[in-house]
Amino acid sequence: MLIIVEIGDKAMLEKGKISSGQFYFLILTLALSVSLFSLPSIIISRAKQDVWIVILIALGIDVVVAIVLYVLGLRYPNQTIFEYSQEILGRFLGKGVGLIFAIFFLVMTADILDTIITFLSTAVMPETPKTVFYLVMLLVSAYAVNAGLEPIGRLSELVAPLVVICLLLSLALNINHVKLENLKPVFQLSLLKDLEYSLLPGSLYGICIIMGVFMAYHIKPKDTLKAKLGGVVTGTLLIIFNLLIVIMVFGADLGSQLRYPLYSLAQMIEIGDFFERLEPMVMFFWVAAGFITIAMLYYVTTIGFAQLLNLPDYKPLTPLIGGAIFILSTITFPNITIKDAFLKGIYPYLTLPVEGGLTTLLLMVSLFKHRKKPIWTKQRG
């Protein structure tokens, strides 16, 4: 799906469009890379054999948010979440809400960047200073951001299948290590605990409110929900199966002590005597997926600030936002313990009100204020 871009449409900051396939893969990449690195160890140590219930509940949370954003996106076609929040809440309040979203994306970029770089520097290359990783990653993603949404979408179309193949391989090639009895006992947690523990994965998948921006650039906005849910469901299913395999291979006790259980799973692979220690390949694709996620979030942050400031072009903002991300990600989390505590204790309660609360609020006000507007309008132009 592609359009030969006609230059001259100055109203939109991004001139490119993404296809349904690219939308699907972007969301899939996002869903995978938020749950590959720091999530598994926390969630296994908390929920043990019940991880799949927890993640399914989280998926439920995300589906609700997705539907809210889908309806909003259809009611305000060709507008990003930053633009239609101004239309819904008025200029002043709308800018405030838009600013919250923009800051949310900024913090999320820094958070995920930190997660990926921590993974790199603890599991793969412990001797290289983290700052170098931050700088290189940010420089390349700044290049991607300035290249626009289209290249990021196309890149995800190439990389996401590779990550999926990687995860499927670590599923398939570990079959010989599986011990089924490790899966018992099931349903050991109360429903309340399940709900509580699902807040963290739910809030991580909730970063998919990025669709509120991407939907404006989608060729067929009506297919957004399908693509978005497809991406998230594929991602969560892959993660669930992988986590279950982790538990089956390592057992719940050992599994909960591993820092990067999925990475350790990849380390277990051996075919014959020759193909072993494939984890740098796994690292390769994971970090590639992480890079796309960072580029996406960075891009959305930049677009958001540019739209709030009514700039004609977002590119001058890229270095500024990059600097902010660099500072945030380097100073916020001095070590892993603090980061884990943050993820467990603060993160869900900080982000879910934005992801679920603010978006629902927007929908309610929109339904009330623009009552006469049909649930969705036909796309203009």
Next chain:
Amino acid sequence: MLKILTQLWNSKKKINRKARIPEAALSESPNLDSQLAKNLSQIKERFKDSVDVAYREFSPGFDLNKKAGLIYIYGLVNSELTNNTILKPLMFELPKNKELETMEQGNLLEKIKRCALPNSNLREAATLQDVITGILSGDTALLLDGFPTALLIETKGWETMGIKEPDTEAVVRGPREGFTETIGVNTAMLRRKIKNEKLRLESLNSLGRQTKTLVYIAYIEGIVNEKFVTEVKKRLQRIDIDGILESGYIEQLIEDAPTSIFPTIGNTEKPDILASKLLEGRVGILVDGTPFALTVPYLLIEAFQSAEDYYSRPYYSTLIRMIRYVALFISVLFPALYVSLQSFHPEMIPTSLLISMAGAREGVPFPAYIEALVMGVVFEIMREAGVRMPRPIGQSVSIVGSLVLGEAAVRAGFISNPMVIVVAITAIASFVVTPIADAMALMRLFFVLCASNLGLFGVLMGILFIDIHVMKLRSFGIPYLYPVAPMNFGELNDVFIRPPLWSRIFRSRLLSQNRVRGRSLKPSPPKNQRNEES
């Protein structure tokens, strides 16, 4: 500082504008006079003392009252043609022509044009500039006393290289002829491949202020996307340069991404390849004086498709096409992967291999990335020397290269054996995908630098950087990586494999509006063909 720079910039602009003026004045050239002597002297004035311009004054038809003059350039015209088709009929056969006598003096030029010049290509020229342009492109100008028009008679006939097999796109199976340096021969070769009146060969204003080089664009109407044609014309008209000596000049002046290491305009030396590109809906640009024709738009996958893939049967071609992708991978990434595994991730190498590699590296004074960079540069030096040096010296260079640099350097312990192997494999692989070979050489060095600093992570970041860059590129509006990114499943069939010809029903959607190539069915023998006797 900034002020000075802006001033410099502005002054540069002014110079540009000033320089345009005389050019405009020159194009308004005076009309021809009716006196022969005046015309001749004016033309002589223009050419000054150039020794290769010939002036021949004579009297047609044994009539000393009539005066005529021929002007042409030695070497550009075939003198036999000039003698037989101009001088001979005018001087000897004109008097015998009875009809001519009855006509009036005023119609002489028309009469000569109609009855006395046995030459198929004849034009009239009214201005001095037209006459001079004609002479310069190999025509002979015939001026008659008393007429303010000249006749330009085509007598082109200069020495050329002749058609030969090109060195660049060699094939085992397939047509061997290559384009020549003469544009007229090239268009004829193209026309012979595509016998269709819809094949358009359009001439544009000759390009180059001084060289006035002929540039044609070729396309097949009904197949081509008209947008490309108008865009090509627009871009060609923007060119303002003193000389076009090779199609590379045009390529660099009209390409989409002048700051990228990737070519966004293709070139070919063979008529069959140009014909196949035109059949896909592309536009060709032919330039006089060079056998290399340009094709636009150019997509990256074209670098991996060779004409021979389609001439031979699909199975082996598919294998070869896969091998080209592998070769690209090896040529670009192998040294970088070696360096990053060697210096950053030795745990990835199987133990026995690691031990033998460590043994080979023992005593080598440099780290792996220095070795890789040095060997990379040395290889480029040898390649360049191999291209430029005179043929007879070739052997000595290869002996020096292989023996001294390979054998002796390893024996002396300057370079490790595995590195030589890596560089050798890389070098051979880099010749497989020739259209983007120079981009590959640059990327190779870039990736070694990435790997030397950050190991596999650096290589990954390098790959992502180049990926984003390539995905950003467009060639005449078409994404450079199409149909891989943006993905188009329907058209992926000609990317990684070579589909059988009967399954290539459609042209690429972006290149052509008229999508159906043909509808040949899968070949199968008739059902009851079996020989009764067997």
